[in-house]
Amino acid sequence: xxxxxxxxxxxxxxxxxxxxxxxxxxxxxxxxxxxxxxxxxxxxxxxxxxxxxxxxxxxxxxxxxxxxxxxxxxxxxxxxxxxxxxxxxxxxxxxxxxxxxxxxxxxxxxxxxxxxxxxxxxxxxxxxxxxxxxxxxxxxxxxxxxxxxxxxxxxxxxxxxxxxxxxxxxxxxxxxxxxxxxxxxxxxxxxxxxxxxxxxxxxxxxxxxxxxxxxxxxxxxxxxxxxxxxxxxxxxxxxxxxxxxxxxxxxxxxxxxxxxxxxxxxxxxxxxxxxxxxxxxxxxxxxxxxxxxxxxxxxxxxxxxxxxxx
Amino acid sequence: xxxxxxxxxxxxxxxxxxxxxxxxxxxxxxxxxxxxxxxxxxxxxxxxxxxxxxxxxxxxxxxxxxxxxxxxxxxxxxxxxxxxxxxxxxxxxxxxxxxxxxxxxxxxxxxxxxxxxxxxxxxxxxxxxxxxxxxxxxxxxxxxxxxxxxxxxxxxxxxxxxxxxxxxxxxxxxxxxxxxxxxxxxxxxxxxxxxxxxxxxxxxxxxxxxxxxxxxxxxxxxxxxxxxxxxxxxxxxxxxxxxxxxxxxxxxxxxxxxxxxxxxxxxxxxxxxxxxxxxxxxxxxxxxxxxxxxxxxxxxxxxxxxxxxxxxxxxxxxxxxxxxxxxxxxxxxxxxxxxxxxxxxxxxxxxxxxxxxxxxxxxxxxxxxxxxxxxxxxxxxxxxxxxxxxxxxxxxxxxxxxxxxxxxxxxxxxxxxxxxxxx
Numbered sequence: 001x002x003x004x005x006x007x008x009x010x011x012x013x014x015x016x017x018x019x020x021x022x023x024x025x026x027x028x029x030x031x032x033x034x035x036x037x038x039x040x041x042x043x044x045x046x047x048x049x050x051x052x053x054x055x056x057x058x059x060x061x062x063x064x065x066x067x068x069x070x071x072x073x074x075x076x077x078x079x080x081x082x083x084x085x086x087x088x089x090x091x092x093x094x095x096x097x098x099x100x101x102x103x104x105x106x107x108x109x110x111x112x113x114x115x116x117x118x119x120x121x122x123x124x125x126x127x128x129x130x131x132x133x134x135x136x137x138x139x140x141x142x143x144x145x146x147x148x149x150x151x152x153x154x155x156x157x158x159x160x161x162x163x164x165x166x167x168x169x170x171x172x173x174x175x176x177x178x179x180x181x182x183x184x185x186x187x188x189x190x191x192x193x194x195x196x197x198x199x200x201x202x203x204x205x206x207x208x209x210x211x212x213x214x215x216x217x218x219x220x221x222x223x224x225x226x227x228x229x230x231x232x233x234x235x236x237x238x239x240x241x242x243x244x245x246x247x248x249x250x251x252x253x254x255x256x257x258x259x260x261x262x263x264x265x266x267x268x269x270x271x272x273x274x275x276x277x278x279x280x281x282x283x284x285x286x287x288x289x290x291x292x293x294x295x296x297x298x299x300x301x302x303x304x305x306x307x308x309x310x
Numbered sequence: 311x312x313x314x315x316x317x318x319x320x321x322x323x324x325x326x327x328x329x330x331x332x333x334x335x336x337x338x339x340x341x342x343x344x345x346x347x348x349x350x351x352x353x354x355x356x357x358x359x360x361x362x363x364x365x366x367x368x369x370x371x372x373x374x375x376x377x378x379x380x381x382x383x384x385x386x387x388x389x390x391x392x393x394x395x396x397x398x399x400x401x402x403x404x405x406x407x408x409x410x411x412x413x414x415x416x417x418x419x420x421x422x423x424x425x426x427x428x429x430x431x432x433x434x435x436x437x438x439x440x441x442x443x444x445x446x447x448x449x450x451x452x453x454x455x456x457x458x459x460x461x462x463x464x465x466x467x468x469x470x471x472x473x474x475x476x477x478x479x480x481x482x483x484x485x486x487x488x489x490x491x492x493x494x495x496x497x498x499x500x501x502x503x504x505x506x507x508x509x510x511x512x513x514x515x516x517x518x519x520x521x522x523x524x525x526x527x528x529x530x531x532x533x534x535x536x537x538x539x540x541x542x543x544x545x546x547x548x549x550x551x552x553x554x555x556x557x558x559x560x561x562x563x564x565x566x567x568x569x570x571x572x573x574x575x576x577x578x579x580x581x582x583x584x585x586x587x588x589x590x591x592x593x594x595x596x597x598x599x600x601x602x603x604x605x606x607x608x609x610x611x612x613x614x615x616x617x618x619x620x621x622x623x624x625x626x627x628x629x630x631x632x633x634x635x636x637x638x639x640x641x642x643x644x645x646x647x648x649x650x651x652x653x654x655x656x657x658x659x660x661x662x663x664x665x666x667x668x669x670x671x672x673x674x675x676x677x678x679x680x681x682x683x684x685x686x687x688x689x690x691x692x693x694x695x696x697x698x699x700x701x702x703x704x705x706x707x708x709x710x711x712x713x714x715x716x717x718x719x720x721x722x723x724x725x726x727x728x729x730x731x732x733x
Contacts, residue, residue: 050566073572080563086317088324093317100313101571129324145567 136167314581
């Protein structure tokens with residue numbers, strides 16, 4: 001339905017998106033993962049025809065969006081990362097304005113406003129000004145504004161950043177509803193791996209402007225099928241200890257966590273006793289140790305050398 | 311367009327802080343300036359400076375001789391003829407006018423140069439002098455004939471100027487005062503005579519382009535001046551406020567959402583311009599109406615005056631609306647902080663040059679030259695003329711100039727505003 005072909009964008013000689021090719025089938029929910037600055041938002045701007053690429057093309061059912069932006073604008077709803085609403089207007093007035101600029105006529109517009117308010121669960125609060133809303137409620141109206149014209153494709157750019165768990169769950173439910181109940185094609189970008197795992201069947205992982213991996217959760221998981229993850233809960237440790245752990249043969253990656261260290265090691269390697277000995281040598285108190293199969297978060301760490309929220 | 315207009319008006323209307331700023335601050339400023347500087351506009355002689363030429367075609371001595379001869383030829387009794395000649399010789403009109411115009415008080419305001427007509431016209435054209443006072447041939451004889459013998463049509467003092475400034479208005483007032491005083495004195499001295507000295511209301515030198523007749527001029531009060539000047543200044547800030555709202559729309563990606571809807575970017579700009587027009591009209595109307603009722607600004611003015619006044623007010627608001635469009639376009643073209651700094655600096659500069667902060671005549675000559683080259687200065691100048699003279703000719707000329715400004719600013723806004731439908 002929608003695909004990008006070698007999409008690139010440079011600003012003042014600096015390449016921020018570099019040859020990104022991805023596709024979305026009709027009714028599919030696809031995740032676009034990457035840390036801040038990975039190039040996700042720029043890619044979205046190019047897909048939605050707001051930003052002209054330096055190179056490459058975006059095709060909607062085979063037709064170039066770059067040459068004919070109006071084709072995609074009719075069928076696309078974009079939920080920007082920013083709260084793209086008027087703070088001084090009520091939720092209803094905001095939706096009324098955005099509905100009108102999509103040329104929705106009065107009876108249809110009224111029912112559509114009530115429908116999208118129902119979807120985001122804010123029908124009772126529609127008369128209140130946006131500036132009185134919590135961050136989560138604003139994000140929900142931000143989504144509602146993108147749904148007024150019945151888009152076939154919805155692009156959501158980090159719609160759950162900085163909000164309370166209740167609103168977050170509501171937004172995730174909304175995405176599921178749109179995709180599963182209404183058959184809307186969804187491109188969901190986030191740096192919360194668990195959200196993408198829950199919502200999307202396929203995902204693309206971006207870093208430094210490039211797609212570095214793509215596939216289903218299972219396909220991506222297989223990238224680390226030959227590895228295990230060890231979580232060490234430590235009392236106190238120093239750089240010398242980390243260096244010694246890193247020098248152990250089966251250890252492929254070491255990352256600091258809130259409570260200690262996360263190690264990616266060769267699967268079924270016998271490294272635990274070496275870790276315990278190192279801890280004793282450096283007088284590091286080992287509180288807990290947990291070995292598990294790598295998650296997508298670990299896959300990302302493996303591929304990029306950094307976490308999604310770096 | 312209606313959707314954009316409604317949205318913008320609602321957004322402006324609900325910005326209580328900005329609305330209070332736009333309404334209350336100008337009212338405070340008008341009252342404070344009007345009270346602190348009550349005589350700056352009404353009695354500006356201490357600060358007014360005018361250079362004028364006196365062109366005298368009359369020969370006073372010859373006029374007196376001719377008058378004496380004419381008395382004899384009329385066959386008047388010697389005693390009566392002697393009394394009349396004594397009256398004429400005691401108060402010859404040209405000498406009296408000269409004494410008055412060259413008194414210390416007038417000299418402190420007007421620098422006189424005696425020139426022939428041709429040289430005076432040249433200097434008026436080049437701007438070296440601002441007015442010419444002309445006494446025609448046989449002025450003395452005709453005035454004496456009229457005032458003492460009630461014969462003939464008298465004679466006229468001509469005031470020629472292409473500068474409808476406060477200074478010229480004041481000079482005209484001085485000459486009018488002289489004619490009234492002279493007529494009254496003559497009437498007392500010689501019962502039965504009629505007013506004879508008149509101020510010529512017609513342009514006497516039609517060959518000069520732009521020679522303008524100065525008609526009866528009302529005195530402009532400080533409160534009137536500051537209401538217009540401060541009101542217009544704060545109306546222009548409505549344009550800056552519009553642009554500030556556009557920054558938020560740009561930063562928060564609302565504008566991108568608008569583009570995605572397929573709306574033409576110029577529809578958005580048009581909405582901004584019309585909303586700015588409505589808000590500035592509301593703001594300026596409220597400021598002027600409140601001042602009018604509280605300060606009794608224009609007591610007893612005619613309906614025709616209010617019609618012209620309203621038209622000129624609309625012109626100012628159209629200027630503000632056009633500026634709103636231009637400032638909005640600038641916000642989208644450049645970095646918001648840079649654009650904002652440029653807008654604030656521009657408003658400050660045109661505010662000073664346009665006389666919005668202080669009466670223009672206290673500013674250096676070089677700045678005064680630029681007054682009518684700013685839209686707000688041209689508006690203020692036209693409005694002052696309208697209040698003083700109620701001349702439709704001057705008002706229409708001003709409105710044509712303002713229309714040119716409006717068209718140019720809107721064209722620049724449209725040209726500058728990104729129209730590609732991309733960011």
